[in-house]
Amino acid sequence: MHEMSISIDTVNLVVESAQKQGFKKVTAVWLEIGALSCIEPETIEFCYEMAARETIAEHSTLHIESVAGQAYCFTCGKDVVLKQRGNACPTCDGFQLKVIKGDELRVKEIEVE
């Protein structure tokens, strides 16, 4: 289950960032997860809690911001909304699409004390 390894990566990243600046506790974390990334936000929430145990990020609140998928349609020559991979362009029903947004997987910011 790669959500677990990704949660552990997330915890390591926030703990490292907080400690590097001398903070003792992480109280909240903001993640940005694209709709087209292969990450299930609900699974991340579940795994994050376990991954954070016995670290300075234990009991921190996880905020997940979803980023909508966006693709460039070569047929229409414009950016279009892409709900999921494999979907057609909502304007022309074609598949000449290049994903330009929505595969993010980032820690945006953390709240520390």
Added chain:
Amino acid sequence: MCGVCGCGDTKIEEHEHHSHVSLGEYHHAQEGSSRRVNEYESSLRVSGDVHHHHYPAATQVTIHHHYHHEVSATEHHAPHACHDHGHSHGVAHNHAEHSHVHPHHGHVAHELDAHEDFKATVDENNDLHYGSGEAGVHISGLTQHRLLKIETDILDKNNQIAKHNREHFKQDEQFVLNLVSSPGSGKTTLLTKTLNLIQAERACAVIEGDQQTSNDADRIRATGVPAVQVNTGKGCHLDAKMVHDACHQLQLSKGGLLFIENVGNLVCPASFDLGEKYKVAILSVTEGDDKPLKYPNMFAASQLMIINKIDLLPYVEFDVDICIANAKKVNPYIQVIVLSATTGEGMQSWLDWLKEN
């Protein structure tokens, strides 16, 4: 546990003496990453809450960002230099975790300037006024919540190591392919047949990823091609660090071909860059022609799709054209080769593709 993704008890064959490899060694690849830069952007969070002050006063003066005591990046750009610098570099890197206890006299003023939020205002009597920043509260013995901008990809560490691998591969003129598929699609059979056909004219090597056993590496070695088995333990994918370590077990000849056979899994390996030139997705006709739609990320990330086991087409409901159309829906640029590794049908197109790329 793997230091990169924490995915379990990775074991790499014949690799005991390299167990000291730490992330510190990849340090040069991380130089200038957005993470470090953005830490300067910390800002105060307005909070009326009263909290106990957990950090010592000294922290306010010595929080800093380690640019000045990191080993120069340029020292480590030589290929394989990380081996020579393994331990010492690791030590230098550890400063990051406890550096607040190190005096860095020459930098204190600079660091104070960089941290407006921690800076006291000095009035006409030379008195110091803390907490005149945004939040407006700084009471001795109390703390404030702070927001730190991180803006870092969660897979940043893996990506940095993958970048490092890519530099190695470029230096050694390796053409590297990451073979991905579900278990049982025929990756290893395709590989052994391919190696038998091409190893006389081109140096080859293989990294085999599986949760357990060295069966696949044994099959590859039986062809006479060097192979290293990486057992991921509980892990569901190979990551860049495993590939890095495995590469140092292999004698790679210049201009050679390196095949990385990933763990059989159509989900997780899509997210982990290993430093390869291309991902090649292998799909056997017994799996169904809608696989590219069911597991779109993998086919979106691949340059080539190989439809394998076409000798079984008469016995299964699998429409090759529909499968290709499905793959193009998630990746309009994907190339397709249809073959049977067992009968050899279509193998020539695959060998030609290897030559062209």
